[in-house]
Amino acid sequence: MGDPRLEMLLDKEAIRDCIHRYCRGIDRADEAALLSSYWPDAHDCHGAYDGPVSGFFDRVRTAWARRPRNIHNVGNILITFLESDRAAVETYFIAFQRGRGADGVERQVLLCGRYCDVFEKRAEEWRVLKRTVVYDWVDHQEPPSEGEAERFGPRHPIGAAWPDDPLYAMLCDNG
Secondary structure, three states: OOOHHHHHHHHHHHHHHHHHHHHHHHHHOOHHHHHOOEEEEEEEEEOOEEEEHHHHHHHHHHHHOOOOEEEEEEEEEEEEEEEOOEEEEEEEEEEEEEEEOOOOOEEEEEEEEEEEEEEEEEOOEEEEEEEEEEEEEEEEEOOOOOOHHHHHOOOOOOOOOOOOOHHHHHHHOOO
């Protein structure tokens, strides 16, 4: 058996990596990254949605079809191991979200809160088994009136959904 302190550090890093994959998945409309952050039998309590993670994924796909712009930033990740294969994880987040709702109205909101997760390790992999999103701050904002070309000006490239974001070209570059 290896050093248990090293094993704990490796487990913590795997949990952090999973949280970051979730953010990439949501922000870049990267379905593979999003799906890889939850166990298929996970439960998600995410604001207006509370149920099996498959239903949350359906809601996300519907939102992605309206081409939103999202940025999630996470920090203050506190990990408490409950057992060798189970951890309680509190992750603070800040999310900037803009997009059209199902009613066609464009909205922009700044959200701050915490992901209160139960992570489970299966076959050496950590993923979310149960997530409750706790909201600590909501700021509804007026969406900008001008388009992205005017707002971003000469700042290029502009972030995009999978596979068009420059990140994916970098990940595929073998040179």
